[in-house]
Amino acid sequence: GNSVTQMEGPVTLSEEAFLTINCTYTATGYPSLFWYVQYPGEGLQLLLKATKADDKGSNKGFEATYRKETTSFHLEKGSVQVSDSAVYFCALSDLEAGKSTFGDGTTLTVKP
Amino acid sequence: DTEVTQTPKHLVMGMTNKKSLKCEQHMGHRAMYWYKQKAKKPPELMFVYSYEKLSINESVPSRFSPECPNSSLLNLHLHALQPEDSALYLCASSHGDRDTGELFFGEGSRLTVL
Numbered sequence: 001g002n003s004v005t006q007m008e009g010p011v012t013l014s015e016e017a018f019l020t021i022n023c024t025y026t027a028t029g030y031p032s033l034f035w036y037v038q039y040p041g042e043g044l045q046l047l048l049k050a051t052k053a054d055d056k057g058s059n060k061g062f063e064a065t066y067r068k069e070t071t072s073f074h075l076e077k078g079s080v081q082v083s084d085s086a087v088y089f090c091a092l093s094d095l096e097a098g099k100s101t102f103g104d105g106t107t108l109t110v111k112p
Numbered sequence: 113d114t115e116v117t118q119t120p121k122h123l124v125m126g127m128t129n130k131k132s133l134k135c136e137q138h139m140g141h142r143a144m145y146w147y148k149q150k151a152k153k154p155p156e157l158m159f160v161y162s163y164e165k166l167s168i169n170e171s172v173p174s175r176f177s178p179e180c181p182n183s184s185l186l187n188l189h190l191h192a193l194q195p196e197d198s199a200l201y202l203c204a205s206s207h208g209d210r211d212t213g214e215l216f217f218g219e220g221s222r223l224t225v226l
Contacts, residue, residue: 032212043116043202043217044155051212089154093213098143098167100213102154 002027006090006103013080013110021075021106023064023090031092033057033066033073034100038087047075047088080110115139118203118218126226127193133221135186135203142208144186145215146178149200161186162208193225 007022025033032051036044048057053068062077073090090103116137125131135144143162147155160168161180169178175197177189186203200222204215 032214034214036215036217043118043219044204044215045217046214049212049214087152093215095211095213098160098162099145099157100215105152105154107152 002031002092002094002097002101004090004092004101004103006088006106008104008106010107010109013108015082015110015112016079017110019075019077019080019084019108021088021090021108023073023075023103025071025073025090025092025101027071027092027094027101029094029096031094033064034091034093035062035064035073035075036089036091036102038089038105040086044089080108082110082112084108085110116203116205116216116218118201118221120221121219122222122224124224124226125190125193127195129193130189130191132190133188133201133203133223135188135218136184137205137216138184139205139216140183140207141205141216142183143206143211144180145204145206146176146186146188147202147204149202149220155202159188190223193223195225198223198225 003026034049035047037047048059050057050066056065087105146158149155159178179187200220202220203218
């Protein structure tokens with residue numbers, strides 16, 4: 001079956017630090033890959049996505065590249081802000097199965 | 113309009129009560145989902161409706177009963193719940209056609225079962 005493994009958290013950084021959250025996946029076929037973010041007290045929202053190998057998703061300074069050879073989709077941001085404090089979920093979508101698989105989530109806290 | 117709207121935002125119920133959670137989207141999406149999320153955990157899929165028909169039930173106990181009255185609405189009927197059912201219940205939708213599988217989530221209904 002499909003699975004997504006995220007680096008364990010929590011992650012605590014100072015403002016303007018570089019962020020990497022690792023994500024690797026196991027899937028049959030060619031899934032689409034996503035990063036969702038969940039701010040306190042809210043639902044999940046899409047941060048970025050990539051639908052095929054070598055695609056780079058980007059949004060709000062965050063980037064991730066779909067690497068088929070390493071089955072990875074690591075999230076990066078060059079300079080984090082306090083407002084980036086949230087839980088980040090890596091996910092893949094299996095269109096044949098009609099459902100998504102989520103990683104366990106990584107809690108990011110950015111301190112001023 | 114790119115929103116999924118869930119009501120109520122908060123619900124407290126006793127174990128003998130019957131209540132319902134509601135979800136609405138007007139993006140023309142043809143797939144709708146119920147997820148359950150416990151604190152500090154990823155969302156767990158409960159049900160999927162595709163073109164208003166139940167397509168996935170992840171072995172959810174019968175005290176949870178989903179309903180899709182039309183393509184824009186999704187309900188979750190709750191009856192005889194247990195305290196361990198307390199959680200954030202998230203509704204989501206996706207295009208369903210020419211789809212990447214991107215999910216659009218509502219803000220959730222936080223349920224407390226006493």
